[in-house]
Amino acid sequence: MTLNFPLNTILVAGVYTRPIVESVKKLGLNAIAVDYFGDYDLAKTADDLFSVSELKRKDKPEEATGEILFKLTQEALEVHDVDAVLLSSGMEHYPENVKRLEKRTELIGNKSSQLSFCRDKERIFDTADELGIPHPPIKLAQTTGRALRVAEDIGYPVVLKTPQGGGGIGVRLASSPEELETHFEKLAPRRGGVVYVQPYIRGVDASASVLSNGSEAKCLTVNRQIIGDERLGVPRRFGFCGNIVPLATEREYLSQIAEYSQMICSEIGLVGSNGVDFVISEDGPYLVEINPRFQNSFDLVERALNINLVEEHFLSSRGKLNIYGKPNNCHVKLIIYARQGFRTPDLTRFRNVVDIPWEDSIVERRKPICSVIKSGEDRRKTIREAYELAGKIQNFCQSREISSSPISPS
Structure with missing residues (x-):
């Protein structure tokens, strides 16, 4: 790892941290995780894990999740000597908490001011207007x-x-x-x-994975977002349930998405790994939102480019952007949701499955079960095999159904 500052222990905090923690460990660093789910494979990888699920806060309203994660982050900082913090999904919605965190430790990535800017959709779209980027x-x-x-x-x-x-x-x-x-x-x-x-704009949901150094940005991949796919049991029409990397669409649209995402990330002054979401209509791509943190497509982007995205995040946050190749093969990630509550069987018996819940734990109806990741040269075959595996897991878990399992709100 070619960094010009010393690192030994990294704290990764957010709703979903498993792939980031894995990449931190591959760099030979200690990884402390503050995570919502506290899955089996995350616990086996992290040097220590602070989980919202372990606190049994299932009845907390959704808006309290970020507050709980920040409290756990503070607790983790009391217990461990941490050199730096990486933020994952969910934390970007609480810039005031991030600002307090910045005063206590080194935060590698976007600061609270940048998070505040990206939360304000009207400011984002005003900036897009100045840059000539289409948006609803x-x-x-x-x-x-x-x-x-x-x-x-x-x-x-x-x-x-x-x-x-x-x-x-x-x-x-x-x-x-x-x-x-x-x-x-x-x-x-x-x-x-x-x-x-x-x-509402009908079209294909897409995202750009971008690395930024504060003044320049490079689009690594353009990805297909899988939204509201009933085959995966997702409970919401706009529920996110996976990615396909890279996106298969007209080359013109891919170029436009790459250009637009680089322009707006540079203009805002973002650093590190960021995601920019689009919807591709008949007229072309429209900007939807900016996620100023690691994305769910993290492990697919790493596979597609054969890079360690945490390392590249470190380097770009310190001003250095490398030269990146084009995505190889097809990489699919599907998030499977529970149609009914059940006690978890041993899902480690399946290959190509990650984000695995603890055996004999209860997965509630409408909650995510696990994720399937498949890679291959043949795009159609890879996608088909990923969905086939997702179906097998759904059926396997359904045999452990608990009819009285509590129903969580959408």
Whole structure:
């Protein structure tokens, strides 16, 4: 590892940390994980694990998850002598907590000011306008009446989004004023009364994995996002359930996504690994949002480029961007969700399965079970085999169904 600063122990904190921790360990460093799920394979890899699931906070509202993760991060810092912290999904929604964290330890990656900027969708899209990047119009609504007026101006169907979310949580589609009122009343109280309204654009969901050094950015891969795939049991229409790397689409669109993502990451001054989401309509790609942290496609990008993304994150955060090749082969990651609650069987018997829950633990209905990762030269075959394996796991787990398992909110 060619870094110009010493590192021994890294703390990785977020909703989902397993692939990042694995890459930290491959660099010969100690890895402390603060994670929501606390899965079996993460526990076997990390030098220590602080898990929300272990605290049995299942009944906490969604907006409390980030607060719990930060409390666990503070606890981990009390226990371990940590050289630096890496942030994963979920933490970017709490810039004030990140700001307090910055005063206590070295944070490698985007700082609280950059996270705040990326949370403000109106500022993001104003910047996109200045750069000539297409995006759907977006308006902020704090009341149902305001949301109805915006939707009338935009035209139905519209998408309602909360400032905080992830994995499709806090996103609803409204095709009529009645649906809008119903969704707004459910979303607004849980997210501080603030909801974004924008037109629904039909198309292919895509993301760009980008490395940035504060003034320059390079798009590593353009990826297909798998959203709301009922075959995987995902409980939400916009629920995130995997990636395919690279995205198969017109070369023109790939070039545009790469260019747009590099432009906006450079303009904002992001550093390290970042994700930029798009939807590709008949007219081309539209910017959707920016995730200023590691993405769920992390392990697929590493496979496709034969790199250690944590190392590249370290280097780019310190100003250095390397030369990266084109993605090799096809790489698929599917997140499988539980259709019914069950006690977990031994999933280590399956190859190409990660994010494995502890045997005999309870997976609740609508919650993720595990992930399948497949790689191969033949794109269609690789995708088909990944879905076949996901189906086998669904059926295997369904045999352990617990009819009385509590149902979690969507």
